[in-house]
Amino acid sequence: MIERFVPRTFVPRKGVFGLSMIAVLLGGVAAAQRGWFQDEISSGRNGVPDWEIDEDFRGDVFTFARIRYESYGGWGRRSRGGWRTDYPDSDLNFSLRLQQLTTLKVNPEPVILELTDDELFDYPFIYIIEPGALVFNEAEVEALRRYCLNGGFLMVDDFWGDSQYENLRLELQRVFPDRRPQEVPLSHEIFHCVYDLKEKPQIPAINGVRRDYDGSMITYERADDGSDTSTPHYRAIYDDADRIMVFICHNTDLGDGWEREGEAQWYFEEFSVKKAYPMGINIVTYAMTH
Known part of the structure; x- marks a missing residue:
């Protein structure tokens, strides 16, 4: 039986990955058993530990x-959207791991924003998931352009195949x-900025892993x-200073690697520990230092 996570302190060194991280993460798991996303946004932390932040520096976490x-x-009908996929467990688990495994001070409570919200510029990192059918309105186009050109960072995750990529490419x-x-x-x-990755990681959904004949x-x-999805792609749009x-x-799903860490030990060890968290931590570290 997988035990729940007991919070502890750990700061990774550049280039150190594998046994040190596994030793920390295998102490338990910060996730409850999940169900399908309900019609209403879930409330509460689903078993993920909470922690205190210094109220004097709440705006700096x-x-x-x-x-x-x-x-x-289909047929041009508006859908509820893939934006809420893996929510809230993905966001909660990743926030916890980022708090534990780096020196960053992290807010235990993730937020949901729209691109046209006034407070968008209070957050230097934003996350979009499953953009295969995403459609921006004109106000969102302008807001996202201004956000990124003024130093903001957008991470896009969890979509597969040529047609979904083409939709995102056209919107961007x-x-x-x-x-x-x-x-x-x-x-x-x-x-490589925190964890020295030897390959571009591909993380499948937990129910998408299959065994080959060998x-x-x-x-x-x-x-x-x-279309062929066997190769993960990590692409970037740069500003004039060559900043991503x-x-x-x-062709990868970091969010599932964060969300599903508590559902199966093999998935946790193979994909959460080795791939999803190291890549996510590298991305946030880059975003917050450039």
């Missing part, structure tokens, strides 16, 4: 900020008509359009 957006399903082209996403080389510091794990998910403004995690 890192807060995980998820973006709510419109999306459309509206935001940045003169900039195009570029594949980020493995040599880029975002893959016993190896197949870690990609099938795309609705039948938008980091796009395609």
Whole structure:
């Protein structure tokens, strides 16, 4: 039986990964058993430990900020949207791990924002998930452009296949008509700034992992359009100073690696510990230091 997490302090050193992190994380798991997302946003922490922050510095802590957006399903019908996928467990678990595994001071309570909210500029990091059917309105296009060009950082996660990427590319082209996403080389510091990753990680949903005939794990998910999803892509849109403004995690699902850590020991050890948390921590560290 997987035990719940007991909070403890740990600060990783650059280039140190594997046994040290596993030793900390295997002390328990910060997640309750999950169910499908209900019609109303879940309340409470679902068993994830809480912690205190200094009220004098509440405005200086890192807060995980998820973006709510419109999306459309079949026949052009407005859908409830994939923006809430993995919520709230993904955001809560990642905030906890970031608090434990780095020297960042982290807000235990993630937030949900819209791009047109006045307080958007209070959050230097924002997160969009499942953008395969995302549609920005004109006000959101302007707000996101202004946010990124003024130093903000957008992470996009959890979408698979060519058609979903094309939808995101076209929406981002509206935001940045003169900039195009570029594949980020493995040599880029975002893959090495805290944890020294040896490959671009691919994290599947927990129910998307399959065993090949030779016993190896197949870690990609099938795309609705039948396109090849076996290769994870990490693309970026840069500002004029060569800073990543938008980091796009395609053919991979970091959010599930955070959300599902408490559901199966094998998934926790293979994907949460080795891939999803190290990549997520690197991304946030880069965002907060550039």
